[in-house]
Amino acid sequence: MSDYWQFYLPTRIIAGPGTLQDLPEHILASEHRRVFLITDRVLRQNGIVDKVVSVLKGVEMAGIFDEVTPDSEVALVEKAARLAGETGADYLLAVGGGSCIDTAKAVNLVLSRGGNLRDYEGFGQINTPLGPMAAIPTTAGTGSEVTQYALILDKQNHYKITFLSPYLAPALAILDPELTISMPPGLTAATGMDALGHAVESFVSTSTGPLARGLATEACELIFRNLPRAVAAGDDLAARLAMLLASNLAGIAFSNALVGCAHALAHALGALREVPHGVAVGLMLPHSIRFNSRQEPDPYRELTCRLFGSTAGGEMLADMITRLLQECNLPYRLSQLGLAEDDLPAVAGSASVDGAMYTNPRLADAEDLLVILQSAY
Template identity: 45%
Template sequence: MQEYFEFSLGARVLYKAGLARELGDVLDELGVKRAFVVADKGVAAAGLLAPVVEGLTSSVEVVGILDDVPPNSSVRVVEAGAEAVRAAASDVIIAIGGGSPLDTAKGMRLLATHGGSVADYEGYNVIPGRLMPMLAIPTTAGTGSEVTSIAVILDEADDRKISLVSRYLYPDIAILDPELTLSLPPRLTAATGMDALSHAIETYVSTENNPFSDSLALAAIDLIATHLRDAVQVGSDIEARGKMLLASAMAGLAFSNSLLGVVHALAHAIGGKYHIHHGTLNALILPHAMQFNSVVASERYVRIAWAMGVHAGGRSDKEVIADGVNAVRTLAADCGLPIRLRDLDVPEEALPELAALSVVEPAIFNNPRIASEEELLELLRAMW
């Protein structure tokens, strides 16, 4: 265990089916009057935006809506959105959607409060103070962004992802409403669920792990191993949807405190260059990363295997870990996700550049095993 660690609970979390239609009292408690809503086209097309807006009380006015956030939100979108928030004199942001709208809203409230550009706040604990209020309402069970102190924004000019990490980025309130995830298509349900699993597994073996994050991570792994297949294959299963939403938030709270590792270093590098869905990349990378790291964190990977439903049965740690890795790989395959980078149109000749980008990506520094550029290239070749 760490000699010293810090754990923050961050957002106030509210869970209830149908809760997103009843936000008036929540906003009244914050004392806000002028709401700016952030979402994406998928949320609007699925009819998820209207009930939230219509459910606001007469004391809260919607003064602006940004409903076309792209799948990989960018510096351009964040900076234009922040200007719109300032122009509308909004005093609260309500973000609805997956990781991209939620991270976009975090960036918008940062710039609307403190000014400047996204790059000014890159890194850890650079943000100088508190931000304007924000409600985060996830419509996917994956990123956990509704409860994290992290935002990742694409810098389109340099084809890289900018990571912002600060306790001030926690949303004030997270609204977990499983009804909002019922319309999510199977492929996205699978990819976002595997994203949450990668968060839980990576943070459990991170160099910054602690007893609080450990407990949340293991609980999330168990929930995902138990319920993701049902959520993918029977989209109307409200219990499975609810369990996945809870698992995503648990994993988000865990990794927001104990950080991540090589999976996200590789995924950020690849996603920045080729704009591939983050959860899809994490699902593909995760088994390879588990094998790579298990030589230095075997006890933790045995515990992960148990949480995935693997029984030790008097076998060696190596055998149990191998079954744990296979359980993760099988879960992704059962959910219909790709298992090779070539299937995502990543060219083989790009692998050396991706290894070079990954070795300096901030997430790599909390990986339990030090990874050289050559070792990362080997990993990329194995998954290509």
């Protein structure tokens, strides 16, 4: 663990079945009332958006933007910001998965500050509070409802622009498991593995600290106990709430401690071969753990001691995660995804310069990452 760390959490979190009902009270308490809702078409069609709108009594609906895509891009954010501005909205509400929430964060930035989204690209470029925003996650994986990041695709230049500022974090997050029960088993499993990746990698990160470790440990426990249940029975509200909490805790942890090489490899697999992020994180996690723990065993021993009462460390943790992948019907070999072995060097090269590599507990270059990918093939 680093001898210096910081921890920051600006978001009020309300969790529990039915907590959606608390939303209007909190919006009105913020002295804002013209709400602009940002979501995607699936959630509009399956009735989730109607359910949210129906509780907003005493609040004016300025508009609904339902065009968010899995990888939200700059033009879409600027379009939503323009529409929100035209409606006179003064409060943003994100309903959806990580892409909806990241889009709303970026819309909030443009709506509050004006100009073009690209003007704010970078780290620490937003130094004063933005307008109020609430996030209601309908998946349990990204933790975006509490993170200080927003990732938006730059289609022109083929990369995801990173925006980082504490002011991007929503003021309010509502974790209501009733809004996640319609999530299909595959998506439940994949997003849950993303959360597990956040938890494990923030625990062992070179930027970790005691608060992040505590949250990450709790998140891991919740995931190991509840992900198979949530996958098997989508209407198990207790398991759904546990997974929302796990995603949230892991989100807070990695927002402060960052992640490592499983995420770097997943980013590259997503960018180069369109492998869904959660699937890629889950698949790469055991192999990344084995690689890291051979040279840096202590943080993994610490984690397995906390989780399973054993100091077995990386090998044990990797085995447990592989079993979890199998139990959740997720792929655990890259070859299962239809990737050619010839694809792997490009993935390794791209991952080696990913920002996530710089807080990985073990230094790794493209050759090391290729070995990890080959072990996962």
